[in-house]
Amino acid sequence: MESAPETSDPICPLCLRTIPAGVPQSRHHLIPRLKGGRETVLLHHICHKEIHAALTEAEIARDYDTPEKLRAHPRIAKFAAWVAKRPPDFVSRTPGGPRRKR
Ligand SMILES: [Zn+2]
Ligand SMILES: [Zn+2]
Secondary structure, three states, rough: OOOOOOOOOOOOOOOOOOOOOOOOOEEEEOOOHHHHOOOEEEEEEHHHHHHHHOOOOHHHHHHHHOOHHHHHHHHHHHHHHHOOOOOOOOOOOOOOOOOOOO
C-alpha cells in the first residue's frame, strides 16, 4: 500500500528521480576537487558512475560543471531517459540490459 512518494527525499539532478534513503548514492563534485571545486550534488550511485564513465575530469571541469550541462551530454541524456523509467531504488547489476540476438 504505497502512497505518493515522499517529498522529503532528495532529488537526483541527473535523472530527476527521488533518492530514497538506503539506495546507493554518492556525491559528485560539479567541478573536480583538483580544480578547486567545492560544490557537490547528491546523485544515485549509478547516475554518478555514468557521469564518470562518459566524461573525464578535464571535460567535467571545462564543459560539464552543472547538472544541466551533464544532462545535455548525449550519452548521459540517453542514460537518464533510460533510468528514469526504473524505480528509484533500482540498482544496476547486470550491465548490458536485456539480451537480444548477438
Ligand atoms: Zn539519478
Ligand atoms: Zn563525480
